Each structure stands twice: as structure tokens, then as C-alpha cells.
Amino acid sequence: MKRLILALLLFPCLLLAQQPPVSAYVCPPCGGSCDTISFSKAGICPHCEMTLLSKDEKERPVKEQQTTVCFYLYNGVEVLDFAGPMEVFSYAGFKVFTVSKTKEPLISQGILKIIPEYSIADAPLADIFAVFGGNDEVAADDPEVIAWIKSRDQATLSYFSVCTGAFILSKAGLLNNLQVTTFHRSIEHLQKAVPSARVLKNTRYVDNGRIITTAGISAGIDGALHLVAKLKGKEAAMKVAQHMEYDKYQPDQGLVVR
Amino acid sequence: MKRLILALLLFPCLLLAQQPPVSAYVCPPCGGSCDTISFSKAGICPHCEMTLLSKDEKERPVKEQQTTVCFYLYNGVEVLDFAGPMEVFSYAGFKVFTVSKTKEPLISQGILKIIPEYSIADAPLADIFAVFGGNDEVAADDPEVIAWIKSRDQATLSYFSVCTGAFILSKAGLLNNLQVTTFHRSIEHLQKAVPSARVLKNTRYVDNGRIITTAGISAGIDGALHLVAKLKGKEAAMKVAQHMEYDKYQPDQGLVVR
Numbered sequence: 065m066k067r068l069i070l071a072l073l074l075f076p077c078l079l080l081a082q083q084p085p086v087s088a089y090v091c092p093p094c095g096g097s098c099d100t101i102s103f104s105k106a107g108i109c110p111h112c113e114m115t116l117l118s119k120d121e122k123e124r125p126v127k128e129q130q131t132t133v134c135f136y137l138y139n140g141v142e143v144l145d146f147a148g149p150m151e152v153f154s155y156a157g158f159k160v161f162t163v164s165k166t167k168e169p170l171i172s173q174g175i176l177k178i179i180p181e182y183s184i185a186d187a188p189l190a191d192i193f194a195v196f197g198g199n200d201e202v203a204a205d206d207p208e209v210i211a212w213i214k215s216r217d218q219a220t221l222s223y224f225s226v227c228t229g230a231f232i233l234s235k236a237g238l239l240n241n242l243q244v245t246t247f248h249r250s251i252e253h254l255q256k257a258v259p260s261a262r263v264l265k266n267t268r269y270v271d272n273g274r275i276i277t278t279a280g281i282s283a284g285i286d287g288a289l290h291l292v293a294k295l296k297g298k299e300a301a302m303k304v305a306q307h308m309e310y311d312k313y314q315p316d317q318g319l320v321v322r
Numbered sequence: 323m324k325r326l327i328l329a330l331l332l333f334p335c336l337l338l339a340q341q342p343p344v345s346a347y348v349c350p351p352c353g354g355s356c357d358t359i360s361f362s363k364a365g366i367c368p369h370c371e372m373t374l375l376s377k378d379e380k381e382r383p384v385k386e387q388q389t390t391v392c393f394y395l396y397n398g399v400e401v402l403d404f405a406g407p408m409e410v411f412s413y414a415g416f417k418v419f420t421v422s423k424t425k426e427p428l429i430s431q432g433i434l435k436i437i438p439e440y441s442i443a444d445a446p447l448a449d450i451f452a453v454f455g456g457n458d459e460v461a462a463d464d465p466e467v468i469a470w471i472k473s474r475d476q477a478t479l480s481y482f483s484v485c486t487g488a489f490i491l492s493k494a495g496l497l498n499n500l501q502v503t504t505f506h507r508s509i510e511h512l513q514k515a516v517p518s519a520r521v522l523k524n525t526r527y528v529d530n531g532r533i534i535t536t537a538g539i540s541a542g543i544d545g546a547l548h549l550v551a552k553l554k555g556k557e558a559a560m561k562v563a564q565h566m567e568y569d570k571y572q573p574d575q576g577l578v579v580r
Contacts, residue, residue: 247567
């Protein structure tokens, strides 16, 4: 009888022992800076607003395939051109990585020293190939870089250019016969470079289906939100914009060619 | 007579020989990526819209003192938090440099590997001290970093925080008794951290004279444009906004405490 009582008393303790207490909660992989923070309680991440997971849950394989984005950077790339879309795509849950011709450090905006994650020799393929403005000639006039972009064409679902990044896509022969846009001071120049295209001014972005080009510098944010809306729905894009406090976001502000 | 005719014929050639042809034109130092480009003809820089100088002119000492801005970065800093103001300040002609605790590479947004230009051991003083959100605890909870920020106080004319960068300023005791703002999900948290401050929600930025705090992530662009307007005039800020194609800029959108 004593043994039975003891067993009954111990039973709940044994049950608890089978479920070790969760020591920490973490963000689901969001690409954001909060990916590396641990929290002591379950709840909402104050940074990305996603529901926290226990560490065990995070380690389970993710079923949904993450959209991958290759950010091609180069010496003289404009800082906001790439940073706006990087912020947007990372909070949309896309996996973003940086590539340059080599892994040598490059300088953005004459200020920011960046080490690219990959070179063109070892960069993985990506769903989206993104290029940005600045000293775009560094990439556009480099036959090796252009050949490398062309070599990835079959695996690339979408191309995305911000500002004068459009010149890089034009050198890869991707803008022929399309409606496109670029930095406001480069409209005529791009028109001369791609006579078969129609280069539009005063257009925040132009979506040709596979190829999206945006206007200058800050317009990359709107183009990136448009791409998120297209791939994950308008609500997802609105959520990212709200998180970024980009209440100036106007859905459908650009031109979608149908 | 022959000698006289020869001398008269040669005279214009001698004059030309005294003025060697200008081989290249360059941007005035604008902090932008176009600072490194050479142009064969005089005119307007297609990137920053400033009037090009001959190389000789550029080498002349600049009379006007450039406003300097220290960007304090750390592991986990949010990419758009600092990239928006970096774009704005560089086109306003400010000299921006990056600093972190050490010169080791740091990762922004879990994606971008950055090498800071200076460490806290050798960073020069600056007119403006700027901090940004993300994993702000990395800086805010580091007594060495906070002591270093305090040690520069006398030389600092303005403090500028974006998003949860406000927590770093709060740890340096800079927000006491002020009206301030931060990332929308951190309003209550900052209010608890600085009970004597009034932490405002739905406010794009708050300017207390010496200390400017902005709302989250993209609000840094507006706060930076406000600071440019304050230091260089509204027209200068509008010119930067137009160059960046940030037609969503609304001057005087934040609160200026008088």
C-alpha cells in the first residue's frame, strides 16, 4: 500500500521530468538582427513581431522553401539602394546573401566597408537576382561579371534592379523590348543604351513579370515591397511596411505591365 | 622681320602651353559613391548633381569646415536604421565615418558583414554622434562603450538616434527629462527605462535641440533630413530628398521642442 501511495505521489513528478523546462525562446529565422537574441519567456519578438519559438522548435527543419535573393554588390554601390530592399526582404522571411566579383572588401558610398559573403566563383544560385546603382560601370563594364549573370539565367526566377543598377541588367541583355525605369538623371542615358526599351520617367517601379526595375535610391524600398506583395500577398507586404514604420508605403504605386 | 612674324605666330601657342589641358573632372567631395569617378568633360555629376571640378580645383583646401558624423555600429545593428541617414548625410556633404567597439567585422541584419573604420580606441571626435537600433543591448549594456560615449560629450554638438538606438543614449544618461521617441514596439519599454522622460508614440522624430530621437527603422531618413534642414537650410534638405527620389519627404513632420 505504501508503495502504491508513493508511486501515485511520484507520478506527476515523473511526467514533469519527461518534459524538461524550456530554457530559452528565440525568433523564427527572419533574417533580422533579432535572429541572434534569446528570450526567457514565450511571446512576441519585440523586434520583428514574430511569435517566439522554443529553441527545440527552431531546430526542426523548415517545411516551406525560403525564397532566396542574391544581392550583387560592387565598389561604389549606393548604400540606400541595397539597404532598403535588404531590410524589406529580410523581414519578409527571404534569405538574402551578398556577392561580389571577389571576396575582397568593397566600399559603399565612399564610407561603408563591406565584405561580401560570396564571390562569383562560389555564390549559390538564387530565386531573385538583385542589382543596385552607384558606380554601376564597375559591374556593367566587366565582361566577366556580365557573363556570370547570364550563366545563372535559367535558375533565376526574377531580376530586380534599383536606380542605375538597370544598366547592369541592360548589359546582360535583359531589358530589350521592355518598359523599364532607372534613376531620374539617367533616363535618357538608359534609353540610348537600350533603344528597344521604353524607359519611363516619374515611375516608382516597373514590373514586367520576370524583371522589375525601380527608380532611384529610395524607390528600391517600394519596389521590394511590391515584390513581397506579389510573392506573399499584399497583407504580408503591409505587415513588413508597418514593422519598418514605412507608413509612406503606397501599394500599387508603380506600373505593372500586363 | 621674319623673326617678328614667327614670334607673333608662336605667341598664342606659348599661351596655351602655359595652361596645360585639364585631363579630368571630378565631383566635389560629396561622400557619395561618385567621389571616385573621373569625367572627361566639365558639367554636372549625373550621380550627385554637383558641378564637376577640375582635378586641380578639387585639390585646393576646402574653406568651409565639413560637419562630421560618427556612426556607432555594432553586431546586430539594423541595416536601414543606419543606411538611410548615411545616404542623407553623405549627400548633404557631411563627413560620415563608422566606429565600433573594435575593428573586428560585425554583422548587420544577420546578412551584411561590415568592417568599421575606427574602434573606440582611435575614433576621432565628431560634431554629430549617431546610434541605431537592432540588438541595441550589445552597445547599451556595455559599460566600456557607454563610458566612451560619455567621454566625448563635450565635443559632441548633436546626438541622433534611430529606432531602439535611443536605449544607448538613455544608458549614457542623455534622455533624462526630455521628450523622446523610439521604435513603436519599444515605447513602453523606453518609458520604464527613463521614467523622467516623456516617450511619445506616433511621432516621426523629436528634436530637443541637442538631442534628436526618431521612430523606427525608416524614420531615420526623415530625422536625418530634418537635421540637414536645421544645419544647412530647408532648401538643402529638399535637394537631398529630391536626389534620393524620396518624394515622400514631408518637412516638419516631427516634433521640435521649443
